[in-house]
Amino acid sequence: MDAILALDIGGTKLSAAMMSRDGTTLAKQRGLSLASAGPDAMIARLLDLARLAQRASGAPIARAGISVGGPLDPVAGVVLTPPNLPGWDRIPLRKLVAEGLGLRENLVDIENDANACVLAERRFGAARGRSHAIFLTMSTGIGGGLILDGRLYRGASFNAGEVGHQVVLPGGPVCGCGNHGCLEAVASGSGIASRLRAQFDNLPAGMQESAGSAEKISAEHLFAAARAGDSFARSFLDETLALLARGIANLVFILNPQVVILGTLAVHGGDLILDPLRQHVNRLCWPILTRDLQIVASPLGPRVEDLSPLAVALEAESPIG
């Protein structure tokens, strides 16, 4: 029985998994990206991991799916200049992986990570059976993957889904993109951390102590303090969720989805985040838009690392909808 090779290329970690089409991991190898060594070395290491996983699985590779940071051109199979992968510039990833593994090029597909995630959610997660779904990565940044009318929506030049750069707080914290008050600058993991860092000396003593130093503070410290009932943490979190809700409400007004699925932060935060977030969105949007709307955390957990590139390959093999 052949299997799908699922490759995940991140700024810090690489992974290669041999997967059955139903989502079972047959064999898996992980390694560090060592991104500073540049694309050639990183891709060589990825191919090594892939060969090891393939051998361990005992199965031939039917096709390969790759999840990698954008911007990229999924039709040409070329990665442009992802901010998390220094030195990458128009890298023909599909071709390099196909050649490295002895596959035909049309059996290798690449997709940006947020798009790969929403494909995984539709096949294995919270968007199963849905034709209108939005996935938000909610990690270091906030990227978006869109399923619209049953199909992955990539936009005119494959750059759609940059939902993290909606301005939700005009004049707010500066974003990596140069604008002020982007959703990502306010409500992503790194956005929350940097807003906490900026007022570290005024944080409740408990939060200061658990973090140890301004440099180490993260959204997790905020969640822990809010769970323990700290009033500063609760109000800071609610303010953050009101801004996140503003970005989600924009998406709901514009796209009228059935489900909005939130990644990393919401998985960690759970109902502490989701309940107030739903209330804020319901306040902002009309009942006609929210009546049948679900806002949920991704149910896939760490399996998303394998399932998202798997879904990229499966979508190329036999598209849903």
Place this chain on the structure above:
Amino acid sequence: MDAILALDIGGTKLSAAMMSRDGTTLAKQRGLSLASAGPDAMIARLLDLARLAQRASGAPIARAGISVGGPLDPVAGVVLTPPNLPGWDRIPLRKLVAEGLGLRENLVDIENDANACVLAERRFGAARGRSHAIFLTMSTGIGGGLILDGRLYRGASFNAGEVGHQVVLPGGPVCGCGNHGCLEAVASGSGIASRLRAQFDNLPAGMQESAGSAEKISAEHLFAAARAGDSFARSFLDETLALLARGIANLVFILNPQVVILGTLAVHGGDLILDPLRQHVNRLCWPILTRDLQIVASPLGPRVEDLSPLAVALEAESPIG
């Protein structure tokens, strides 16, 4: 030769035009909506106009397209509760028009006005040959019609495209929807008028005089004063365009369109509006998103009234893409 019946139902005017498929108006009748008389009387009057237009054209009706305010269900052919049509509540418009004109129901199609406009732009206007286009009505309100991946995008419950309710100025003027600082409350015709009205006594004397009274002031007075070089008007207009650009930038980040087409206000304002608007959007968005992006005023002019319901019918008859 048969022809298409193009029906436009507005809050103040009704129109019925017999159209050839290439966009030529063969015969046309217009009347007042007299909306306060309720849906039955309005639809009876619309059918009268339609019969007159049909007779004047001498052509049989091949099919009918209707543009009407949403929310509506285009699949069931039912108009729900449009804010501009008092007393309308789940009106089976397709059925009523089909029966009234002796047409089969599957030859009558309804679409909300912004969707009808974007279909007209794709067939006859600025979105010809484009598969990713956004139309903004820019009239009393700001509604949106979306062509995504070559198809009209309606959303899960046909309520997508409510782009006017993105919050672009948190804490800003109250919107008809109850939220504060919606794009529509700030940058639509009525939004601009009500912001000017709120500070009427502080407006330049020239604007006060040309308007006559606070009640009568409109965006046109602002445009005229800005064209004449009035510095208050120029700065008020630029502030407005910066906020409009924020809403458009959100759409560009989320949907990566090829063209954004603006209706009424931009048609009247022309380059006075479009040039600074493009500059603001270019400042907010990334080159990868704006390099091939066009932001234009609708080229269809008043013909849109006939062309948009015509496009609804043509899209049902032989969809593009």
